[in-house]
Amino acid sequence: MDHMPENWGxxxxxxxxxxxxxxxxxxxxxxxxxxxxxxxxxxxxxxxxGVMLAADNLASYGSLARFTDQERLIKVGKxxxxxxxxxxxxxxxxxxxxxxxxxxxxxxxxxxxxxxxHIYEYLSRVMYNRRSKVDPLWNxxxxxxxxxxxxxxxxxxxxxxxxxxxxxxxxxxxxxLAVPLLRKIVSDDGDEKKITEEQARAAIDECMKVLFYRDAxxxxxxxxxxxxxxxxxxIEQNVRCKDMSWRFAEHIHGYGTQKM
Amino acid sequence: MFxxxxxxxxxxxxPTGRLFQVEYALEAIKQGSASVGLVSKTHAVVxxxxxxxxxxxxxxxxxxxxxxxLGIALAGLAPDARVLSNFMRQQAMSxxxxxxxxxxxxxxxxxxxxxxxxxxxxxxxxxxxxxxxxAGFDETGPHxxxxxxxxxxxxxxxxxxxxRSQSARTYLERNxxxxxxxxxxxLVLHGLRALRDTLAQDKELLAQNxxxxxxxxxxxxxxxxxDDVRGWLEKLGDVGSTRGRRxxxxxxxxxxxxxxVTDAPPPEETDTVEPIETDA
Numbered sequence: 001m002d003h004m005p006e007n008w009g010x011x012x013x014x015x016x017x018x019x020x021x022x023x024x025x026x027x028x029x030x031x032x033x034x035x036x037x038x039x040x041x042x043x044x045x046x047x048x049x050g051v052m053l054a055a056d057n058l059a060s061y062g063s064l065a066r067f068t069d070q071e072r073l074i075k076v077g078k079x080x081x082x083x084x085x086x087x088x089x090x091x092x093x094x095x096x097x098x099x100x101x102x103x104x105x106x107x108x109x110x111x112x113x114x115x116x117x118h119i120y121e122y123l124s125r126v127m128y129n130r131r132s133k134v135d136p137l138w139n140x141x142x143x144x145x146x147x148x149x150x151x152x153x154x155x156x157x158x159x160x161x162x163x164x165x166x167x168x169x170x171x172x173x174x175x176x177l178a179v180p181l182l183r184k185i186v187s188d189d190g191d192e193k194k195i196t197e198e199q200a201r202a203a204i205d206e207c208m209k210v211l212f213y214r215d216a217x218x219x220x221x222x223x224x225x226x227x228x229x230x231x232x233x234x235i236e237q238n239v240r241c242k243d244m245s246w247r248f249a250e251h252i253h254g255y256g257t258q259k260m
Numbered sequence: 261m262f263x264x265x266x267x268x269x270x271x272x273x274x275p276t277g278r279l280f281q282v283e284y285a286l287e288a289i290k291q292g293s294a295s296v297g298l299v300s301k302t303h304a305v306v307x308x309x310x311x312x313x314x315x316x317x318x319x320x321x322x323x324x325x326x327x328x329x330l331g332i333a334l335a336g337l338a339p340d341a342r343v344l345s346n347f348m349r350q351q352a353m354s355x356x357x358x359x360x361x362x363x364x365x366x367x368x369x370x371x372x373x374x375x376x377x378x379x380x381x382x383x384x385x386x387x388x389x390x391x392x393x394x395a396g397f398d399e400t401g402p403h404x405x406x407x408x409x410x411x412x413x414x415x416x417x418x419x420x421x422x423x424r425s426q427s428a429r430t431y432l433e434r435n436x437x438x439x440x441x442x443x444x445x446x447l448v449l450h451g452l453r454a455l456r457d458t459l460a461q462d463k464e465l466l467a468q469n470x471x472x473x474x475x476x477x478x479x480x481x482x483x484x485x486x487d488d489v490r491g492w493l494e495k496l497g498d499v500g501s502t503r504g505r506r507x508x509x510x511x512x513x514x515x516x517x518x519x520x521v522t523d524a525p526p527p528e529e530t531d532t533v534e535p536i537e538t539d540a
Binding site (some may be wrong): 108110111112114117118120121122125 | 357358359360361364366367398399400
């Protein structure tokens, strides 16, 4: 008696040869067609002495708030921070790539280190290469640091390989909710020179609060990273949204279980 | 009959611990005409003496631009240099494409060093028959490297390779203390004077046979050839070798009947290898 159910009802191996299990597993090879566990917006703004960026700690599984302790701001090398939104497993793969990149760059020990513009170019090549294989890494990424001339650097690249730079950038919902608020204080190239770190921080905190109010896939717990033009990187974790008012929520009807 | 049985391939040691094929490759460099390189605090310069196979033929290219911040001067087999320079160009281009960064000089030099070393450890391959002087400018300043077919790469303040390069090295050793602070013009003239000392007796530096490559702070790699070197040669003035000439302040000793006749032969040149004219 063959006790393995998967062998039942198949031609006998001793007569017809071994069963080709490739038939059993046959099917087209598949690529990522949608993200599964996701992180929401990353927002960033340049100020007079660097760049500040923030991302909340939520990793959602669809509409379920699955993990509430996911860090999405990564320090890369000595003076670069990368913020990643979108698919979390693809983010972890990108983290792996960047870690390898920095380790191999350090082997040389020749005084040349990869900085933000170099890491940005590398990521944009990786992202466009994967989209060209029709197997994209499902993310939108912000890279912050300093340029060769010492001025602040901020760049965006996404799953299509689209790239652009601006003194204020946000991914995802932040592009609609945070960017207009950030542009109130920094609207054009060069405006960032008039903004202090304190002003930038106040704007970032305000944006994260608005995002928590309006973005249903967000969390009131987030991290804030600052990269200064001196090359100093600081990541503040477990920041909470403050001075929120949810009194308006009483008047919202039609979504929940309330009786009209 | 004497036969060296340890030079049939480039990977087998002789009992005395030598790799003959590698040493022959180093000899091939000396068959080529000289190239000289030197660095200041702001610039790196290479100068080279070009040769033509025959009077009606063109001159062999000696200096090759790799990228905006990087170039090489060669001595030895020009085709091998072409292969290496194509490789260096590829490396430089992928650095710009992948990282948006001009390739650090030390990294592209160790890349060709590794390539050359592989040939000394793989059966069925031969070492490159060319030496290179790599001049470039990157984030860490101006650099001059010497590359050898053995895979050796070393950084220098001043270096010379090729036929009669010992004379150029002598000049560089006597003057290198002035290089760091030298202006670009002085640096090039030092290079030309060193190169001039490698000339054969009846030869001189001409617009046709002299090449100059300059790179540095805010200066992209620029190659001066033919008419473009005329200005530099005018600044140099004396274009013939000064080797073995008496210093001007020493007067010619008067030849008199009573002067003691010496049997001692005139001081011999240490480096008398006549180059085969077809090598670069």
